[in-house]
Amino acid sequence: MATVPAAAVFLALGLPGAALAEGGKAYQIDLAQLNDSGSRGTVMLNLKGNQLTVRIESEGMVPGQPSAQHLHGSTKGHDFHCPDASDDTNRDGILNNTEATVDYGDINISLTTSGDTKATSGLAVERMPVADKKGKVVYERTITVGQDVVEHIKDLHVVQHGIDRNKNGKYDFDGAGKSELDPKLPQEATAPTNCGEVKGAAVGSVPVGGIETGGGSPQSTVLPMAVMAGAAAVVYAATAGGIAVARKRTAVVPVRTETPGGAA
Numbered sequence: 544m545a546t547v548p549a550a551a552v553f554l555a556l557g558l559p560g561a562a563l564a565e566g567g568k569a570y571q572i573d574l575a576q577l578n579d580s581g582s583r584g585t586v587m588l589n590l591k592g593n594q595l596t597v598r599i600e601s602e603g604m605v606p607g608q609p610s611a612q613h614l615h616g617s618t619k620g621h622d623f624h625c626p627d628a629s630d631d632t633n634r635d636g637i638l639n640n641t642e643a644t645v646d647y648g649d650i651n652i653s654l655t656t657s658g659d660t661k662a663t664s665g666l667a668v669e670r671m672p673v674a675d676k677k678g679k680v681v682y683e684r685t686i687t688v689g690q691d692v693v694e695h696i697k698d699l700h701v702v703q704h705g706i707d708r709n710k711n712g713k714y715d716f717d718g719a720g721k722s723e724l725d726p727k728l729p730q731e732a733t734a735p736t737n738c739g740e741v742k743g744a745a746v747g748s749v750p751v752g753g754i755e756t757g758g759g760s761p762q763s764t765v766l767p768m769a770v771m772a773g774a775a776a777v778v779y780a781a782t783a784g785g786i787a788v789a790r791k792r793t794a795v796v797p798v799r800t801e802t803p804g805g806a807a
């Protein structure tokens with residue numbers, strides 16, 4: 544089982560002990576690339592009561608671009624896991640979110656930088672971390688979670704989204720075409736770039752009710768990110784240069800557009 548003295552884990556990883564509340568349980572996740580993205584990272588989950596502190600350090604992300612990131616999976620005992628290239632069921636060379644959701648399950652928590660962390664904030668990219676110029680993302684947030692999350696923390700996985708298939712430093716339609724979730728979004732913006740499971744989860748966690756796929760669970764009959772695209776306060780807007788993050792006051796009309804390269 545992956546539970547170890549939290550302070551020891553942070554010591555071993557070189558992460559600041561101050562980030563860790565005393566008396567909590569810590570779980571480590573190694574993020575492994577999907578879609579040949581070259582992305583990788585380390586996640587520490589620290590649980591103290593119903594306070595979950597999530598710390599992510601990842602690299603190989605698309606510089607200057609926001610990365611949607613979530614805890615995926617089920618807190619009801621269904622067994623999900625990280626996908627691999629064989630889950631590219633339409634064999635177009637891209638593991639898209641719909642294909643991957645069969646394995647990693649729906650969004651349980653959106654790992655936003657502020658505001659709510661509901662699944663409906665899954666594509667609230669103005670509240671998602673932006674990679675620095677070297678493609679590094681550092682994220683830390685403490686979230687109040689439900690008892691179901693406390694009891695099933697080992698059944699959840701961290702997934703970060705956003706790839707740069709044509710290596711031009713931005714999300715655009717030339718790299719991988721349109722997202723299957725929303726034709727207005729590039730596939731590069733929504734495809735998963737990495738995924739990681741809690742270490743030792745397969746040993747310590749016995750799924751209830753056996754293995755189910757995302758497609759088979761009732762909550763997965765609606766594509767989560769497609770739903771979020773409509774609910775999110777922010778959309779990706781295509782520009783001449785590629786993709787920009789457009790803030791909206793209403794559900795329809797962008798009122799301000801930022802170029803993604805502006806974030807340092």
Ligand SMILES: [Cu+2]
Pocket residue numbers: 611612613615650702703704
């Ligand atoms: Cu996700």
